[in-house]
Every structure is written in structure tokens, then in C-alpha cells.
Amino acid sequence: MNADAPLDNRREVETPEGILLHLSVAGPLPRALAWALDLLLRGILYLVLGLLFGLLGRGGMGLFLVALFLIEWFYPVLFEVRFGGRTPGKRALGLRVVHDDGTPMRWGTSVIRNLLLVVDFLPFLYAAGLASMLLSREFRRLGDLAAGTLVVHDRPAGAIPAIAPADKPRRPPVALDEEERQVLLDFAARLERLTPERARELALAAGPLVADAGDPVARLRDHAAWIAGEGR
Amino acid sequence: MNQQDFIASREAAWQRLEALLDGRDGPQAELPALYRQACHDLALARERRYGHGLIVRLEDLVLRGHQTLYRSRHDPWPAIARWLAGGLARAVRREWRFVAVSAALFYLPALFAIGLVLWQPQLVTSLLDVEIIRQMEAMYDPSRPDAVGRDPERRADSGLMMLGYYIRNNTGIGFRTFAGGIAFGLGTLFFLLYNALMLGAVAGHLSAIGFGETFWPFVLGHGALELNAIVLSGAAGLMLGHALIAPGRLRRLDALRLRARAALEILWGAALMFLLAAFIEAFWSPLAGISVTLKYAVAGLLWSLVIAYFLFAGRRHGA
Numbered sequence A: 001m002n003a004d005a006p007l008d009n010r011r012e013v014e015t016p017e018g019i020l021l022h023l024s025v026a027g028p029l030p031r032a033l034a035w036a037l038d039l040l041l042r043g044i045l046y047l048v049l050g051l052l053f054g055l056l057g058r059g060g061m062g063l064f065l066v067a068l069f070l071i072e073w074f075y076p077v078l079f080e081v082r083f084g085g086r087t088p089g090k091r092a093l094g095l096r097v098v099h100d101d102g103t104p105m106r107w108g109t110s111v112i113r114n115l116l117l118v119v120d121f122l123p124f125l126y127a128a129g130l131a132s133m134l135l136s137r138e139f140r141r142l143g144d145l146a147a148g149t150l151v152v153h154d155r156p157a158g159a160i161p162a163i164a165p166a167d168k169p170r171r172p173p174v175a176l177d178e179e180e181r182q183v184l185l186d187f188a189a190r191l192e193r194l195t196p197e198r199a200r201e202l203a204l205a206a207g208p209l210v211a212d213a214g215d216p217v218a219r220l221r222d223h224a225a226w227i228a229g230e231g232r
Numbered sequence B: 001m002n003q004q005d006f007i008a009s010r011e012a013a014w015q016r017l018e019a020l021l022d023g024r025d026g027p028q029a030e031l032p033a034l035y036r037q038a039c040h041d042l043a044l045a046r047e048r049r050y051g052h053g054l055i056v057r058l059e060d061l062v063l064r065g066h067q068t069l070y071r072s073r074h075d076p077w078p079a080i081a082r083w084l085a086g087g088l089a090r091a092v093r094r095e096w097r098f099v100a101v102s103a104a105l106f107y108l109p110a111l112f113a114i115g116l117v118l119w120q121p122q123l124v125t126s127l128l129d130v131e132i133i134r135q136m137e138a139m140y141d142p143s144r145p146d147a148v149g150r151d152p153e154r155r156a157d158s159g160l161m162m163l164g165y166y167i168r169n170n171t172g173i174g175f176r177t178f179a180g181g182i183a184f185g186l187g188t189l190f191f192l193l194y195n196a197l198m199l200g201a202v203a204g205h206l207s208a209i210g211f212g213e214t215f216w217p218f219v220l221g222h223g224a225l226e227l228n229a230i231v232l233s234g235a236a237g238l239m240l241g242h243a244l245i246a247p248g249r250l251r252r253l254d255a256l257r258l259r260a261r262a263a264l265e266i267l268w269g270a271a272l273m274f275l276l277a278a279f280i281e282a283f284w285s286p287l288a289g290i291s292v293t294l295k296y297a298v299a300g301l302l303w304s305l306v307i308a309y310f311l312f313a314g315r316r317h318g319a
Helices: A028-054 A057-082 A088-093 A107-115 A117-121 A127-135 A142-147 A178-193 A196-204 A216-229 B003-022 B028-047 B052-069 B077-094 B096-119 B121-127 B130-140 B156-182 B186-208 B212-245 B252-284 B292-312
Strands: A010-014 A020-024 A095-099 A149-153
Touching (some): A028 A088, A057 A107, A117 A127, A142 A149, A142 B252, A178 A216, B003 B028, B096 B212, B121 B130, B121 B186
């Protein structure tokens, strides 16, 4: 990683097939929100179970304590291993726990990761975990460091839409290199999400390419359609 | 090839791969080949700088394929049975140095505290809170009808309640002892010493004031499992701390990660022992109609079994 590379939360993992996977590591804030949601959910669970078991007298109390123990220590483990690395709180925030090579969670690592939550909690309210997250390159708390896991953002479904075919694809007047072609393709794909004013503002940044065009946005769209359709 | 032709020619294969990954019906045997083709397509798309919409879609496909193909899938139960039969004992023997240090850090201070309180009984107040002393005395006073081990009126459901309490309390102590190891072993050290001194002080004090006949039969039975489970948790925590302090040729993080797996194995054993101890403590130890001799005999049996298991189980060809 050279000094010119922009700061990014993407971590690259090389698979056995030789492909580089990009994982978007999640920072402390989404994780904190997910934790708060899980806390709320667990609280409700305790309440419900407490009421139910309370009806069964002292035996019920014993069962409640066992349930309390299991939920306290193993609630995240169950969800991480059986539900694709996502507790309900994480699922709501679009987060997922994976190993640092991209593979899904296993029992052993999940247990290590979650048993160390008590240390992350010290001295109060996950201060140690937060410090660890801020110091590590991939926002790992102590449990993540010991278990070799990451918390990543799930790719949102429905990403950038395909380019709509234009009326008259138009070859760019100059030869563009690959990055420039890609920029045009992305611009055309994003047009639906931009306001007309913003689209025009961006299109005008192309400078000489749109200098003689009445509608710079349409001109760039035509160029992009040509690149996608007839290409090289 | 331009982007549109590329998409047109490969779209069908990508949809087949997506269907298999979603779990819909399809020939599962095709998955590895489709996945490799998708990897190839992703590499092409990146190299040719096709639009990011396409690249992102392919990245997503490849990531899901990667996660599906490389997850571990195996039936755990035979392996668990084998582990219980001997694997755990072998693991403990392998890490015997940590177990020995943990045992020393636990039993020696405990014995020291017992001796200290027996010799100078007034020192118990400097080791324990007065309130706790009073609670312990109430629990073990042989003249009280509801003391532990004396109460014939104990109902089954209060046993269940105590079971739940013991599981939560004691296993929690074990887990915390383990987790403290990541603070370079200091947390584990603290927990071991603290619990040892507390237990020793209680034991010494109760023996000094003559409540020993209630206390020792109660504690020695499940103590065989529970005390040694604390020792094992401490050993696991010390393994973590040692990885951080003396990582050898590895980076500290890598050493920690490697040792955490081994330490967890020991901790599982400790958790199991806590569970068994909780059952014994909740249902056997408080039984009122049993003679003291029988309780001591059972305690002796349990201690021998635990020691024999860890010394002899799973030995084959010098393991």
C-alpha cells in the first residue's frame, strides 16, 4: 500500500483462484449501532423469558438462569454461525462477520470472538474494544484480533443499473484510455440517480469533449453507449 | 469484445450461478466450474475496465461463490465424541506447563489463605467483607436446619434454581478468567489469585469456627470438577497472555491467533467440567440424608477420576 493510495476501508483478499476480493470493512459507528439494537433485542428476550419462567416457580428460575447464561455468552455465536455471520442488529445495519480470508464463520472462531467481549468491554462501555478498533487497520476489536475475523458491509442489493441504450451512439472524437472510458460508462450508468442540474455540472467537467455540444449530458451518454456497444 | 456483447454472452451462466447460490434447484455439480468461470469473467471485466455496475455485480457473485465453496461442512459429532474420550486429556497434557502454573497460582494461595486464617482467625476480616462472612456462616452453620446439606425439606425445583445459578455464575467466572488472558495474562492472574484467596479465606474461617463438618463434605464433591475447571480456565488464559508476551518468531497477532485456538480447546474442557460440577453441586452435594463418610468417599472418587482422566485418557504410543 503506497502513500498515494487513498484512505479506504477496502481490504483485499486473494482467493485460491487468484482473484482479488474486496471486503468493505465496517467502522466503529455501524458496529456500535448494531450492538445497541442487539442489546435491545436481548433485553426484550430476557423480559419475555423472565415472565414465562417466572410462572414456573423456583425450578423456572433455574431454567431462566441457564437461559440467561446461554444468551449472555452465546447469542452472537449462534447467529454468526447459523445465519451467515449476522446477528439481527448487524442484519439491520447491513453488516456481516467473516474470517479475514472472506470465508464464513465457524464455531471455534465465533466462540473465541465473542468470549473476548468481556475484555473489550473494559474499563467501561467497550472502551478497550473501541481503542483497538481505532488502532487497527481494519477496525478490529480484541475479539477480532484473536479470532482472525472482520466485520464487513454487505454489498447492497441492486447496485448500479445497466446503461440504457442511447438513440445514436457516437464515437468519441479522441482516443480515450481505459480509465476514461470507464468513467464515461459509470457516468451513464449513474444518470438515473442524478438531478439534471448535477448531471450537467458533472458533464461539463469533461471540458473539450463536450465543448461543442448543445446538451453535454446527452453527448456523454452517446459516447458511453458507443463504448459499451461497439467498444474498442 | 465490448461490454454489451460480453454481458450478452455470459449472462446465462451468471444467472445459473446465481440460482445455485440462492439455493434454488439446479445441478449442484456445476457450481465449481461456474464459479471459476465467474472469477475469470471478473478478472476480464476489471482488466478491460468495463463499467463499475458490471464489476460490482461480478464481485458480489464471486464473493458469494467463494463463501459457499470454502465454508467448512462436516458432521461434528464423531469428532466431539473422540475429543471427549481422549482429545481433551491430550490437549491438557500438551499444555501441562500452563496447567501447572495455573494450578500453582490457584491452589497455593488458597492453601496459604486457609493456613493464614486458621493461624490468625482475626485476619479473615482483612480478606473478606463482613457481609460475606456472615452469609457463609449462615449457609454452613450446622445448628441451623436450612444449612446446606442439612435441609431435608429441599425441593427438587430449588435444586433446579441452584443449578441455573451455578451454571451462570461459575462458568462465567471461568470465561472471565480466560478472557483476562488477553491483557498479557494479567487479568487471568488477577482472577486466579482473587478467587483463590476468597475460597481459602472462607474455607479457613469456617473450619476455624467449627463449621467444617458442614462445609467440607459439601464442597469437596463438586470441587473436584469445579476447582480444576478454574485451573483449566486459568491455563487457557495464560496461554493467551504468553502468546502476547513471547510470540517467538511470529508477529504477536499471529501468535495470539494460533494459541487462541489451542486455548479454546482447553476452555471447552473447563466449561464442560463447570457444567458437571453445577449438576453435582445442585443435586448431590446438598442432599441431607447422606452420611458424611459417604460424601467424603464420593469426593475422593471424583478427585481420583478427574486426575486419572487427565493423566491417562487418550494415551496411545506415548501421546
